Amino acid sequence: MSDREIKDSLVAGQSTSISSASSGPTAGEMVEPNKALNRRGYLKSAALVAGAGAAALGMPAIARAQNKTWKLKLQSNWTGIGIEAQDRAAKLFCDRVKKMSNGRIEVTNFNAEVLLGIGETFRGVGSGVADLAVTSSIYHRGIVPVGEYLWAVPFFPVTTLEFYENIYSFMGIKELWQAAYKPHNVAHLTYMISDEWGAMVSTRPVAKYADFKGMKVRAFGIWADWLVHNGAAIVTVPGGEVYTAVQTKIIDAAAFGSPDAWAGMKMWEVCKYYLNPSVIPYDIVEVIMNLKTLNEMPPDLQEVMFSAARVMNIELAAMTITTDARGRKKLAEGGMQTLMMPDDELAKAAEWCWNRFVSFKGKDPYIDKVIEIYTQARQLHKDYYGPKRLPV
Numbered sequence: 001m002s003d004r005e006i007k008d009s010l011v012a013g014q015s016t017s018i019s020s021a022s023s024g025p026t027a028g029e030m031v032e033p034n035k036a037l038n039r040r041g042y043l044k045s046a047a048l049v050a051g052a053g054a055a056a057l058g059m060p061a062i063a064r065a066q067n068k069t070w071k072l073k074l075q076s077n078w079t080g081i082g083i084e085a086q087d088r089a090a091k092l093f094c095d096r097v098k099k100m101s102n103g104r105i106e107v108t109n110f111n112a113e114v115l116l117g118i119g120e121t122f123r124g125v126g127s128g129v130a131d132l133a134v135t136s137s138i139y140h141r142g143i144v145p146v147g148e149y150l151w152a153v154p155f156f157p158v159t160t161l162e163f164y165e166n167i168y169s170f171m172g173i174k175e176l177w178q179a180a181y182k183p184h185n186v187a188h189l190t191y192m193i194s195d196e197w198g199a200m201v202s203t204r205p206v207a208k209y210a211d212f213k214g215m216k217v218r219a220f221g222i223w224a225d226w227l228v229h230n231g232a233a234i235v236t237v238p239g240g241e242v243y244t245a246v247q248t249k250i251i252d253a254a255a256f257g258s259p260d261a262w263a264g265m266k267m268w269e270v271c272k273y274y275l276n277p278s279v280i281p282y283d284i285v286e287v288i289m290n291l292k293t294l295n296e297m298p299p300d301l302q303e304v305m306f307s308a309a310r311v312m313n314i315e316l317a318a319m320t321i322t323t324d325a326r327g328r329k330k331l332a333e334g335g336m337q338t339l340m341m342p343d344d345e346l347a348k349a350a351e352w353c354w355n356r357f358v359s360f361k362g363k364d365p366y367i368d369k370v371i372e373i374y375t376q377a378r379q380l381h382k383d384y385y386g387p388k389r390l391p392v
Helices: 005-014 037-056 059-067 082-099 119-127 149-151 161-170 175-183 221-229 239-247 259-266 291-296 299-335 343-358 363-385
Strands: 070-076 104-111 132-135 186-193 200-202 215-218 273-276 284-290 337-340
Touching: 005 149, 005 291, 059 273, 070 273, 082 104, 082 149, 082 259, 082 299, 104 284, 104 299, 119 132, 119 175, 119 284, 132 186, 149 221, 149 284, 149 363, 161 175, 161 186, 161 299, 161 363, 221 291, 221 343, 239 337, 273 284, 273 299, 284 291, 284 299
Parallel strands: 070 104, 070 132, 273 337
Antiparallel strands: 132 284, 186 284, 200 273
16 A cells, blocks of 8 residues: 555545534525515425525434443443552543533443453454443554553653643654554543563662573563563453463563552552563553444534543543552552663663564554654654754
8 A cells, every 4th residue: 555545535534433413504695685486486485495404404413422321331441450540531531521421421431351361352342342432552453453562662762641642643653543443443532651671670689681581571572572582471361460470470560551550450469570661661552432323423422532531641641640650659658679771781672663663664554654653753852852852
């Protein structure tokens, strides 16, 4: 598929996601007030009136959509497992949707694994088992391969909300995301900057990446590839089951959550070591919705869903500053020891992971587009964030 074809599909995906009604002639347009009607004019105006009458027959359906109370089920993949920021953000979202819609939309949140397992979420939203979900595109990479890279590329410089917002809103990621999901009856409402991912917990000390040799590790994506490159074995377990997996020796180490997540799960009870820094300063999660349900909503309620989700993104990113700082303190008080990976090891890992990412070029048109956008964004980050001087 050419870049032009991708662009066309992205634009089509954006423009057809929400239906719009065109307006017909008004009564004032049918008859000029100071002009006598001849037969032809009369017949023409009568035909327009008849057409308007026929259109009015459809009004009860429109009125029903306007007056209907929409009761939506939200499957949150990380509420109810001890992550304070996720719990608070979900509650605020449900409350905001109800308030913004003047009670016309009621969202009920379901905690992790209640309606859908984390690996079932994407298909479950597409089929209507849940209407909405807070999830991560990494979990449906088997359905939409580009999802892995929309989630994260290790060491890609997503260090601030505004930097990723620029990539998302003005460099084409939003349109790409929406187009990739549309064939699956899934609407992408927004990304959400979660918090750091990849600050790992371990039952063994790790001073360099080669120390992962022989260890069983919970990790995803390119980061998992890097650990395998260093001799680790990857074991897939849901994030909420990491504690039990470590306790029962299914895994020796894990990349999953932030300090807030690890503290909420009391990981100090089973892991002695906390490996810094995070290889993904902010991982990108998302809010998705059943596309058919969204399109059946009146335009004002569609906007409620988009806007409330976007606000949740800001709130979650803001809350993690406090909750992660508190989490680090709890982990230290619980007896966890912080290990800092040396700079030369980090540089080596960063180069390997980026090269791994760009090696996927040619496998999928959406992945190709993400590689193009991220390459531009990576240079933009370097140009903007420093050192700040005029280009030469």
